[in-house]
Amino acid sequence: MKPHQIQIDEQGRLKHFISIEGLPRDLLIAILDAAQSFAGVGERAIKKLPLLRGKTIATLFFEPSTRTRTTFELAAKRLSADVLNINVQSSATRKGESLLDTLRTLEAMHCDMFVVRHPMSGAAQLIASHVAPHVRVINAGDGRHEHPTQAVLDCFTIRRVKGDLSSLVVAIVGDVLHSRVARSDIHALNILGVGELRVVGPKTLIPPGVEALGVRVFYDLEPGLRDADVVIMLRLQNERMQGTLLPSAHEYFQAYGLTAAKLAVARPDVTVMHPGPINRGVEIDTAVADGPHSVILQQVSHGIAVRMAIMSMAMGSQAAPRRTR
Amino acid sequence: MRLRITGGRILDPAQNLDGIHDLHVAAGRIVAIGDPPEGFTVEREIDARGRIVCPGLVDLSARLREPGEEHKATIATETRAAAMAGITTLCCPPDTDPVIDTPAVAELIHQRAEQSGRARVVCLGALTHGLKAEQLAEMRALKRIGCAGVSNALVPIANTEVLRRAMEYAATCDLTLFLHPEDPWLSQGVMHEGPISTRLGLPAVPETAETIALSRDLLLLEQTGARAHFCRLSARRSVEIIKAASDRGLRISADVSAHHLHLIDVDVGDYDSRCHVRPPLRSPRDRDGLREGLRDSVISAICSDHQPHDRDAKDAPFEATEPGISALQSLLPLTLALVEDKVLNLSQALAAITCQPARILGIEAGTLRVGAGADICIFDPEAHWTLTEENIASAGKNTPFKGWDFKGKVMHTLFGGKLVYTEASR
Numbered sequence: 015m016k017p018h019q020i021q022i023d024e025q026g027r028l029k030h031f032i033s034i035e036g037l038p039r040d041l042l043i044a045i046l047d048a049a050q051s052f053a054g055v056g057e058r059a060i061k062k063l064p065l066l067r068g069k070t071i072a073t074l075f076f077e078p079s080t081r082t083r084t085t086f087e088l089a090a091k092r093l094s095a096d097v098l099n100i101n102v103q104s105s106a107t108r109k110g111e112s113l114l115d116t117l118r119t120l121e122a123m124h125c126d127m128f129v130v131r132h133p134m135s136g137a138a139q140l141i142a143s144h145v146a147p148h149v150r151v152i153n154a155g156d157g158r159h160e161h162p163t164q165a166v167l168d169c170f171t172i173r174r175v176k177g178d179l180s181s182l183v184v185a186i187v188g189d190v191l192h193s194r195v196a197r198s199d200i201h202a203l204n205i206l207g208v209g210e211l212r213v214v215g216p217k218t219l220i221p222p223g224v225e226a227l228g229v230r231v232f233y234d235l236e237p238g239l240r241d242a243d244v245v246i247m248l249r250l251q252n253e254r255m256q257g258t259l260l261p262s263a264h265e266y267f268q269a270y271g272l273t274a275a276k277l278a279v280a281r282p283d284v285t286v287m288h289p290g291p292i293n294r295g296v297e298i299d300t301a302v303a304d305g306p307h308s309v310i311l312q313q314v315s316h317g318i319a320v321r322m323a324i325m326s327m328a329m330g331s332q333a334a335p336r337r338t339r
Numbered sequence: 340m341r342l343r344i345t346g347g348r349i350l351d352p353a354q355n356l357d358g359i360h361d362l363h364v365a366a367g368r369i370v371a372i373g374d375p376p377e378g379f380t381v382e383r384e385i386d387a388r389g390r391i392v393c394p395g396l397v398d399l400s401a402r403l404r405e406p407g408e409e410h411k412a413t414i415a416t417e418t419r420a421a422a423m424a425g426i427t428t429l430c431c432p433p434d435t436d437p438v439i440d441t442p443a444v445a446e447l448i449h450q451r452a453e454q455s456g457r458a459r460v461v462c463l464g465a466l467t468h469g470l471k472a473e474q475l476a477e478m479r480a481l482k483r484i485g486c487a488g489v490s491n492a493l494v495p496i497a498n499t500e501v502l503r504r505a506m507e508y509a510a511t512c513d514l515t516l517f518l519h520p521e522d523p524w525l526s527q528g529v530m531h532e533g534p535i536s537t538r539l540g541l542p543a544v545p546e547t548a549e550t551i552a553l554s555r556d557l558l559l560l561e562q563t564g565a566r567a568h569f570c571r572l573s574a575r576r577s578v579e580i581i582k583a584a585s586d587r588g589l590r591i592s593a594d595v596s597a598h599h600l601h602l603i604d605v606d607v608g609d610y611d612s613r614c615h616v617r618p619p620l621r622s623p624r625d626r627d628g629l630r631e632g633l634r635d636s637v638i639s640a641i642c643s644d645h646q647p648h649d650r651d652a653k654d655a656p657f658e659a660t661e662p663g664i665s666a667l668q669s670l671l672p673l674t675l676a677l678v679e680d681k682v683l684n685l686s687q688a689l690a691a692i693t694c695q696p697a698r699i700l701g702i703e704a705g706t707l708r709v710g711a712g713a714d715i716c717i718f719d720p721e722a723h724w725t726l727t728e729e730n731i732a733s734a735g736k737n738t739p740f741k742g743w744d745f746k747g748k749v750m751h752t753l754f755g756g757k758l759v760y761t762e763a764s765r
Contacts, residue, residue: 135656
């Protein structure tokens with residue numbers, strides 16, 4: 015079943031959140047609007063809303079993560095849900111248990127929602143197609159495929175900073191080949207009708223046929239950044255900094271690292287984003303990461319509001335669980 | 340048993356025969372087409388009016404999973420499925436566990452097949468010991484026990500010196516090499532490289548994974564003078580390369596799986612692990628190139644590339660699933676569909692699954708010649724049917740063709756003159 019079929023129920027409501035691809039525009043806008051209403055919760059003295067009281071949410075991470083997991087956990091707690099953190103990497107799968115066996119075990123503990131990160135593309139969809147009808151699945155990143163909540167928070171941030179997207183030039187720079195953030199961002203920005211969308215990187219890190227996703231490809235940074243309103247830098251994984259994809263981190267920084275000087279060809283009010291965690295001096299210079307154009311830390315706090323919106327909307331379509339006799 | 344098949348359209352591409360005749364079988368052999376031999380008395384009669392009577396199909400590649408992976412399938416289950424599919428000869432690659440690198444393993448497989456009695460199983464012997472691509476296997480002994488050729492199955496031979504010597508030794512033994520052209524470094528992926536793999540974020544295999552290995556193998560074949568068969572081509576460019584080499588006079592042949600003639604990378608859809616195959620399903624242009632290769636006789640055989648799996652092997656994230664399709668029953672209908680699609684005429688289509696694979700294996704099969712063993716497939720060319728979970732006879736239910744409307748249904752299968760399958764509804 016296609017992800018956009020599996021993640022939306024008969025009434026057109028959000029059921030699971032697996033991918034941005036195939037998400038209707040009005041639903042994406044509804045999520046962004048809902049996130050807007052949650053954005054103030056963190057600044058209140060009492061940071062909790064009772065929306066998910068009595069619900070159990072399990073974060074199921076087959077891959078290490080600090081910020082995504084923490085913001086999901088915080089978002090769930092602000093919605094008054096009980097949170098179960100399961101680090102699958104260190105437990106069950108090491109003993110040879112299959113993904114679906116792990117899932118069934120957790121289902122027996124009556125969880126209402128799984129927040130899943132997995133190193134393999136398509137894993138979240140596989141899980142969503144195997145859970146009981148009342149259980150909800152949120153994709154927190156599957157292989158190189160999608161990281162849909164990150165894309166929503168990126169769009170949320172761009173919307174807050176820039177307002178209308180239709181005239182913007184957005185450049186996504188770096189390791190597009192391995193990046194699920196890039197794929198989700200590309201889909202989300204195209205759904206929202208961004209003015210121009212570019213990807214920038216060396217041939218080794220730009221996957222073949224990426225133009226079909228609706229982007230212009232630039233192999234050099236300067237033309238890629240020219241007149242850009244928003245620059246989204248992608249993280250370069252340590253193990254990819256030297257080998258057959260790139261000769262060295264140093265050379266990568268020389269060619270594609272974002273410095274204040276290189277940024278000068280972009281619009282004067284350019285916004286710089288990064289999904290984190292950042293590699294200072296590899297893909298981005300400290301002066302830019304901490305500089306006036308950077309919204310990297312705002313992205314993190316927006317992540318909580320966006321995840322609250324997605325979790326509450328997905329759970330809002332939940333039918334009563336079938337009673338077991 | 341003395342048997343008469345009456346009123347069928349006898350179609351045997353091996354002897355250019357196409358016409359309505361009676362066919363007579365006695366003592367396991369075909370004894371006459373047309374009038375019965377003198378003094379022939381009929382013990383059993385099969386009414387074949389409206390049916391096509393052709394040689395039992397010869398499948399160039401079917402994994403039977405025995406020995407080693409009996410939790411997936413056994414020789415007993417898969418030969419039963421073969422009989423249902425009209426297949427009377429199955430060629431088993433050497434990547435069993437243990438590997439077919441000693442006569443004992445081949446003998447075990449032959450024995451199990453004989454016990455089942457529903458189809459002939461022909462083995463390919465290992466090209467290198469343990470398929471490790473280091474030391475030559477005992478090819479002479481493997482030939483003596485009946486192996487039809489030698490192969491390293493899906494294990495690439497990266498070391499060109501090993502491959503060169505293996506070719507020379509196989510040529511010395513007058514054995515055909517069955518080669519899977521696949522570059523070990525470029526093939527570290529699970530689907531065809533292109534816009535679909537980019538969209539799905541799956542590690543991908545470019546066409547050059549096949550064409551580079553193929554070109555290298557051909558140059559070594561030219562040098563060594565060995566005879567080779569190329570298994571499971573997936574790319575249009577490969578067809579062009581094979582054609583050029585044949586024109587230079589190399590002793591080579593090639594096959595394609597039935598699914599590569601019908602499916603493309605788009606069919607992977609959203610991580611449908613049943614379409615995870617090796618080599619991967621490629622672009623529509625590649626599929627059409629393979630069809631043209633077949634039409635132009637650059638590719639001479641179609642095989643099922645049958646790979647039955649247990650559920651767990653396919654119930655995982657796409658990258659973690661095992662490649663392969665359970666494909667015996669779809670071989671005949673998918674081949675006949677090429678006639679509907681005007682790629683081949685009926686005789687050419689049947690040749691690709693009868694006499695041509697038999698010729699590649701160098702065995703006496705795939706013909707209805709008088710005196711030949713009575714391996715016969717009788718099918719209804721007009722009958723429509725649907726492949727479902729329930730009517731899949733193989734132990735492996737892993738096929739993307741479930742729910743497809745197939746035209747052409749096997750009604751009877753005879754193996755060595757013995758009726759090994761009769762369609763139940765008759």
